Amino acid sequence: MEKYLSQLNEAQLAPTIQIDGPMIIIAGAGSGKTRVLTFRIAYLMSKGIDAFNILALTFTNKAAKEMKGRIADIVGSSEAKNLWMGTFHSVFAKILRFEGHHLGYPSNFTIYDTQDSQKLMGSIIKEMGLDKDIYKTKQVYSRISSYKNNLVTVKAYYKNPELMEADAMARRPRMGEIYKEYVDRCFKAGAMDFDDLLLRTNELLTRFPAVLAQYQDRFRYIMVDEYQDTNHSQYLIVRALADRFQNICVVGDDAQSIYAFRGANISNILNFQKDYDGVKMYRLEQNYRSTKCIVGAANSVIEHNQTKLDKVVWTANDEGEKVKVHRALTDGDEGRYVASTIWETKMNEQLNNSDFAVLYRTNAQSRAIEDALRKRDIPYRIYGGLSFYQRKEIKDLTAYLRLVLNPSDEEALKRVINYPARGIGQTTVDRLIVAANTYGKTIFEILQNIDKVDININGGTKNKLKDFVTLIESYQVMNKTANAFDLAEHVTKTSGLIRELNKDATPEGVVKMDNVQELLNGIKDFVEGQIELADAGDSLAEFLEDIALATDLDGDKGDPDHVALMTIHLAKGLEFGHVFIVGMEEDLFPSGMSMNTRSELEEERRLFYVALTRAEKQAYLTYTLSRYRWGKLIDAEPSRFIEEIDEEFVNIVTPLKQQRVNPMLDDSIFGDIEPNRIRFAKPKTAKILRKDSKKKPEKFQISTPKKMKPLADTDNSASSFDTKLKEGNTVNHDRFGRGEVLKLEGTGADAKAEIKFQNGDVKKLLLRFAKLDIL
C-alpha cells in the first residue's frame, strides 16, 4: 500500500488516509478526486475494513468497474469483488430486489427504461382521450420524472396546489390523473422505472426503520464521486444511510455541475458542511491531466460565472499548445476539418484513434462528424443516443425474456404479443387492456383466463391468444433448468424472431440480425462470467437488470481503438489526449434554450468548462458560419464562450467576426479537397503526409469483423461449423481484442476455444458465436 500512497501528492494523501468521519473534497477538474476515492477505498481495505462495509457511488457503471479494477490491482481481486460499487440506480436496484417486497414489489420486478415509460405514458394519454399535442409524451415524462426525483408522490401531488396550478397553467390540468394511472400501471406490471429506483429506495428507508438500520450497519463507509450532480432523491438516500456512522466522503466540483436541468442540486455540495457534524474539508489544487494552456483557458472561462466557490487550479505540466479555434463554413466543412486534423495528428505524433474525442452539445451534431470520419476510414464510436439495448430488434428479444421472468410486465407483453405477427390486432390488445383494468388483473392473467372473462374477442383470436400463453409458459418451464443463454437462443429460434429477421435481406436487416447475434454473445459471456451463481434462473434476472441499467457509456463494444463521439454531458470524468469541441456557436452552445436566465447561462458555461478540461494535450474549438438547423440553413455566430478565453491561451486562426462566405458554395468549391488541411498544414507536416500517405492502405484500413452466419430457424446450420482455427493462433475478438488460442474443444455447434486475451482474461467462447478474426 505504501508504494501506492507515494503516488499521491500531500494534499491528496490527507483525505486518502483519513478513515473516519464526514469529509468533502472540493476540487477542480483533473486534480485527482476520482483517484483519491479509488486509493482511499484500497487504503480502508488495507486497514482491515471489510469490503462488505464499503459503498461507492459513481456516475457510470463503467467508472465503477474501472475503479474496482484499480483497487483489485492494489488489494487483490478476491477482496475487491465484494465491494458495492456502481451508479445509484444499479446499487439500489439490487437492494430493491431483496427488499422491494416490503413495498409490495416482486423480487423479479422489471425495470422500465425510458422508452418503456414513454410508451406507457403515450398509451395512457391515448386511453384517456387527451390531446397528444398538448400532452406531449416527452414533456409528460420529464414532468413526472421531476415529481419523482423530488419525492412528490401522487398523494403529495394532490396536496400541492402550486404544482397542480403550474400544470394547469401549462394547459395540462390532468397531469395528476396521468401520474396516478402511470404509477398504478407500473405497480400492477411489477415494474419500476428509473426514477422509482430512487423514489422507492427512499420510501423503503423511510417507512421501514429496520431495513434502514440493516443497510446503515452494512454500509459503514460511503463514498460518492461527482457529488455536485446528485439530485434530491439521491441526496436523501445518502444522508439516511450515512446517518449512523457518518463515515462519508464525497468529492465534487461545483464548477462541473451540469445536470441541474435534470434535477441535480448544486446546493447538495455547497451545504454538505451543514449536514454533518465536524466535516473535514479538503481542497486539491494541482491538475495532473492537462497542459498549462488548457488549465489557463478553462480557469479564465469559469471566472465569468458569478456563482462559484473560490478555487485554485494550477498545473506543473508543460505549457502545451494554445487552444485552437477553427472557423468552418458549414457543418460538413467542420466535420472534414475534424477528420483531417485527427488523421494528420495521428500520423505526425503516432497516436491511436482512442487519443481523440469529439464532443458536442447535442446528439444531432454527430452526423456530419461521422460522415467525415467514415470518409477517412477513421474508426469511431458514438456514445449515448440510442443505446444498443434500445434498438428495436434487441428490445423485441429482451421483451420475451422479460415476460418469462415477469409475465405481468405490460410493456414487454404489448411489444411481442403480435410480434412476429400472429394475427392479434390492436383492437384485441385494447380490449385486453380494458378487461385488465376492469378486473383489476394483469393482461397476462386475463389471457390465461380468456374463456372465463367477459370480453368481445372471437373464438379464432382467442385460440391465437392461448397459443401465445402456451409459448410463454413453455419458456418459463425451460427457465427453471436452463441457463440464460440456452433460453435466449431457444426463444430466438422458436418465437419466430429469427424467421422474421431472415425475411429482411436489406443491409439494415443484416445489421439487425448481427445485433441479435451480438446480444446472444453478450448473454453467453455473461453466463460464463456468472458460474458462481447456483440458481440458473438468476442469471437471466441479473442479465436483464444489467442491460436495463447500462448507462450510455457502459457496454463498450467493438474495436477499442476508436475516436469517441459524445455529448459533453456524457464526457464528465473522462480524459482524452486531443479533444474537439464542435459547434461553438451562439444558440447552440450556449444552447438557445438556456439563455433566459443567468443561472441557465452559467450552467452552459460550466458545461464548456467540463468540455475543455477533458483534454490532456490539445483542445480544438470549431464553429461554422452557417448550419442546418430545424431543416433550414441559418447564419451562425461564434459562441461568446470563445471570446471569454483569455487570449494568452487561445489561438484564433481566423477573426471571429468576418465577412460571410456564401455557404452554398462550400461543396462546389472544395469538393473533396480539404480546405482546412491545406490551410493548417505546416510545410513539415505536409511533407510527412505525402511520404506517409503511401502506407495508408495497410496502416489505416479498419478490419471489418467477419460476417457471422445468421442463426437459422432450426439448429443444424450452426452444427456444420467449420473452422481453420488452431491452438496457438493469434486472433482478434470484436470486443475483447487480441488474444491467443490456448485450447480448442468440442466439435460442430459445440466447438469452443479457450482464449487468453491481452488484458490477461482467459475466456471460453463458443465458436459459432464468437466473432474471431485469425491474425
Ligand code: ATP
Ligand atoms: P474530474 O474533475 O475531471 O473528474 P478528477 O479530479 O477526478 O477529474 P482524476 O481523474 O482523478 O481527476 O485525475 C486526473 C488525471 O490525473 C488522471 O489521469 C490521474 O491518474 C492523474 N493524477 C491524479 N493525481 C495524480 C498524481 N498525484 N500523480 C500522477 N498523476 C495523477
Ligand code: MG
Ligand atoms: Mg473524476
